[in-house]
Amino acid sequence: xxxxxxxxxxxxxxxxxxxxxxxxxxxxxxxxxxxxxxxxxxxxxxxxxxxxxxxxxxxxxxxxxxxxxxxxxxxxxxxxxxxxxxxxxxxxxxxxxxxxxxxxxxxxxxxxxxxxxxxxxxxxxxxxxxxxxxxxxxxxxxxxxxxxxxxxxxxxxxxxxxxxxxxxxxxxxxx
Amino acid sequence: xxxxxxxxxxxxxxxxxxxxxxxxxxxxxxxxxxxxxxxxxxxxxxxxxxxxxxxxxxxxxxxxxxxxxxxxxxxxxxxxxxxxxxxxxxxxxxxxxxxxxxxxxxxxxxxxxxxxxxxxxxxxxxxxxxxxxxxxxxxxxxxxxxxxxxxxxxxxxxxxxxxxxxxxxxxxxxxxxxxxxxxxxxxxxxxxxxxxxxxxxxxxxxxxxxxxxxxxxxxxxxxxxxxxxxxxxxxxxxxxxxxxxxxxxxxxxxxxxxxxxxxxxxxxxxxxxxxxxxxxxxxxxxxxxxxxxxxxxxxxxxxxxxxxxxxxxxxxxxxxxxxxxxxxxxxxxxxxxxxxxxxxxxxxxxxxxxxxxxxxxxxxxxxxxxxxxxxxxxxxxxxxxxxxxxxxxxxxxxxxxxxxxxxxxxxxxxxxxxxxxxxxxxxxxxxxxxxxxxxxxxxxxxxxxxxxxxxxxxxxxxxxxxxxxxxxxxxxxxxxxxxxxxxxxxxxxxxxxxxxxxxxxxxxxxxxxxxxxxxxxxxxxxxxxxxxxxxxxxxxxxxxxxxxxxxxxxxxxxxxxxxxxxxxxxxxxxxxxxxxxxxxxxxxxxxxxxxxxxxx
Numbered sequence: 001x002x003x004x005x006x007x008x009x010x011x012x013x014x015x016x017x018x019x020x021x022x023x024x025x026x027x028x029x030x031x032x033x034x035x036x037x038x039x040x041x042x043x044x045x046x047x048x049x050x051x052x053x054x055x056x057x058x059x060x061x062x063x064x065x066x067x068x069x070x071x072x073x074x075x076x077x078x079x080x081x082x083x084x085x086x087x088x089x090x091x092x093x094x095x096x097x098x099x100x101x102x103x104x105x106x107x108x109x110x111x112x113x114x115x116x117x118x119x120x121x122x123x124x125x126x127x128x129x130x131x132x133x134x135x136x137x138x139x140x141x142x143x144x145x146x147x148x149x150x151x152x153x154x155x156x157x158x159x160x161x162x163x164x165x166x167x168x169x170x171x172x173x174x175x
Numbered sequence: 176x177x178x179x180x181x182x183x184x185x186x187x188x189x190x191x192x193x194x195x196x197x198x199x200x201x202x203x204x205x206x207x208x209x210x211x212x213x214x215x216x217x218x219x220x221x222x223x224x225x226x227x228x229x230x231x232x233x234x235x236x237x238x239x240x241x242x243x244x245x246x247x248x249x250x251x252x253x254x255x256x257x258x259x260x261x262x263x264x265x266x267x268x269x270x271x272x273x274x275x276x277x278x279x280x281x282x283x284x285x286x287x288x289x290x291x292x293x294x295x296x297x298x299x300x301x302x303x304x305x306x307x308x309x310x311x312x313x314x315x316x317x318x319x320x321x322x323x324x325x326x327x328x329x330x331x332x333x334x335x336x337x338x339x340x341x342x343x344x345x346x347x348x349x350x351x352x353x354x355x356x357x358x359x360x361x362x363x364x365x366x367x368x369x370x371x372x373x374x375x376x377x378x379x380x381x382x383x384x385x386x387x388x389x390x391x392x393x394x395x396x397x398x399x400x401x402x403x404x405x406x407x408x409x410x411x412x413x414x415x416x417x418x419x420x421x422x423x424x425x426x427x428x429x430x431x432x433x434x435x436x437x438x439x440x441x442x443x444x445x446x447x448x449x450x451x452x453x454x455x456x457x458x459x460x461x462x463x464x465x466x467x468x469x470x471x472x473x474x475x476x477x478x479x480x481x482x483x484x485x486x487x488x489x490x491x492x493x494x495x496x497x498x499x500x501x502x503x504x505x506x507x508x509x510x511x512x513x514x515x516x517x518x519x520x521x522x523x524x525x526x527x528x529x530x531x532x533x534x535x536x537x538x539x540x541x542x543x544x545x546x547x548x549x550x551x552x553x554x555x556x557x558x559x560x561x562x563x564x565x566x567x568x569x570x571x572x573x574x575x576x577x578x579x580x581x582x583x584x585x586x587x588x589x590x591x592x593x594x595x596x597x598x599x600x601x602x603x604x605x606x607x608x609x610x611x612x613x614x615x616x617x618x619x620x621x622x623x624x625x626x627x628x629x630x631x632x633x634x635x636x637x638x639x640x641x642x643x644x645x646x647x648x649x650x651x652x653x654x655x656x657x658x659x660x661x662x663x664x665x666x667x668x669x670x671x672x673x674x675x676x677x678x679x680x681x682x683x684x685x686x687x688x689x690x691x692x693x694x695x696x697x698x699x700x701x702x703x704x705x706x707x708x709x710x711x712x713x714x715x716x717x718x719x720x721x722x723x724x725x726x727x728x729x730x731x732x733x734x735x736x737x738x739x740x741x742x743x744x745x746x747x748x749x750x751x752x753x754x755x756x757x758x759x760x761x762x763x764x765x766x767x768x769x770x771x772x773x774x775x
């Protein structure tokens with residue numbers, strides 16, 4: 001059973017997170033090992049496995065980036081940070097240098113704040129690209145487009161994730 | 176249906192509780208107190224005493240009175256090196272991966288020592304509930320790692336308990352607080368105990384307690400505050416104290432610390448050293464501020480991990496004895512911008528919550544459900560000593576991850592896997608959890624085998640591993656070597672050994688019962704001697720009664736119940752004639768009375 005199937009959802013990226021949480025709670029009440037203390041050993045094992053799968057699925061699907069990564073993995077696509085345009089790499093190197101200065105305490109508060117804002121702005125640009133491409137994916141699936149067109153879109157999603165992974169790492173380091 | 180108890184196995188005190196008619200209550204111990212100090216006293220004869228009587232021995236018998244053993248659970252000697260100079264224990268040489276304390280020539284691991292406390296709690300519950308207790312829920316600090324959780328489970332097994340669930344202390348506390356009456360909301364539980372600190376942030380929704388994030392420090396508590404004060408006293412002393420005096424200092428500073436929660440000034444008095452100093456709360460606050468600051472960092476981390484701001488928190492709950500300190504309350508209030516809850520007794524709230532969780536497991540409560548998380552990321556060692564995370568921290572448990580492994584050499588039949596817990600990049604900065612050997616891989620060219628390894632963290636937060644070779648579909652045998660823990664065989668061995676203690680417990684009970692009966696018999700004999708019939712027995716009989724009394728008085732303080740029983744029997748035989756005379760006299764008196772009434 002894949003993570004989408006756990007929740008009875010189609011393989012689409014637009015997910016209502018409130019509805020997802022409600023379904024998560026309902027399914028937890030059904031499968032949680034707390035309710036199987038007096039059951040047979042095989043039922044207990046089943047409850048732990050089922051709940052682990054449910055938790056793994058919820059953790060993955062509620063997060064917009066992990067959700068895309070998971071969808072890609074279902075089709076054998078994997079973001080690869082080494083396939084990034086040269087221009088972007090240069091930009092990242094520059095930011096990285098400034099980040100080192102901030103971390104070493106050499107930069108002023110204003111410089112650090114400006115760097116933070118710069119990184120945030122870039123990340124948000126990727127987020128909106130990802131959101132746009134995700135919407136397109138859902139449209140293609142709904143319209144029942146041919147496999148070649150779907151694969152092309154998966155490629156596009158992979159590209160966005162590959163490019164944004166640098167920025168996400170930089171942002172994590174700033175925290 | 177057999178009852179399930181909830182146990183708070185604390186650093187300083189331990190408690191056992193149960194839910195009856197929907198309400199949790201703490202069960203009292205032999206001395207009527209609900210708090211059982213987590214102290215174990217060993218005497219030369221191999222008898223152990225747990226709780227308040229053991230605590231009284233801490234100064235007199237420091238070497239064989241064990242306390243704060245929870246701080247050693249799942250630890251190796253290097254983890255506690257800093258604490259050892261201030262502790263009176265003798266550590267056995269083989270303590271690299273599991274600390275072993277030497278007491279009267281015998282080594283004890285922390286799970287075995289904790290089992291003494293659990294056995295006492297089990298006994299207390301059985302005495303109050305008048306039935307055998309076989310199953311329990313035991314709480315642990317939320318930030319306990321895999322080894323510390325496993326050590327706690329081992330302790331339960333050694334004590335003869337089926338540990339149905341390991342529950343995190345702050346989460347248990349939230350169950351006890353009756354916060355489920357609040358339908359929605361975000362709660363922070365600040366749990367500052369004797370040895371550990373935890374912060375958990377929970378989201379409450381229609382009876383579901385979902386932990387969003389947790390953080391903490393399993394080596395930060397009231398004991399650390401005591402240590403600061405002990406070091407202060409040591410610095411002011413001219414001589415180096417021996418271990419008795421060291422324990423007297425510990426007792427004195429602990430008393431002063433507790434007094435300073437309500438008073439503005441307290442005395443630290445150590446009679447053994449003719450030492451006395453006064454301390455104001457202001458001075459105390461200054462000393463402990465760095466400790467409190469160390470609790471606030473995990474709070475900020477937990478908020479960040481839950482993507483929340485301090486103002487997003489609707490309720491703050493205080494748990495653990497150290498939250499009685501006014502400065503702790505003040506700093507927590509400042510951080511979250513709201514007055515924290517302190518209504519429930521901070522010593523009892525975790526045990527009460529454990530009982531609620533036990534009630535859920537017993538199947539009598541389906542409206543509440545606890546969804547807890549793993550406090551630390553789980554990872555495996557990859558090339559270059561780098562830790563590759565496979566289950567991130569704050570994942571809801573049970574949680575699982577699947578990884579593929581292969582071989583590097585043609586015909587290789589064995590693959591080593593190193594599992595770790597922690598947040599850092601390099602494995603040397605993480606906590607080694609276990610080494611696994613994937614064995615009996617079918618010989619194939621390098622890189623061809625595909626071994627799927629499934630890592631599962633169960634609802635107790637404990638890891639298990641299963642492996643399968645994908646091409647042959649064969650399950651691989653796995654040999655687990657816990658880095659900081661006992662193997663299954665070792666635990667089994669300890670369970671067998673613990674039966675000796677169970678026997679020793681029975682022995683001790685038989686001795687107490689024999690002594691009680693001796694008291695009763697001696698009292699009855701004294702009454703007999705005072706009776707007028709005593710004049711009617713022979714001088715030989717009187718002499719034998721006197722001798723039998725002397726004998727019983729002599730042996731009743733020994734620990735041999737059979738000898739006491741023999742002496743009781745001898746006195747019983749010696750007084751048989753006297754007893755008959757008294758009985759006959761009583762009967763004839765009764766008959767006489769009857770006749771008098773009949774005549775009237």
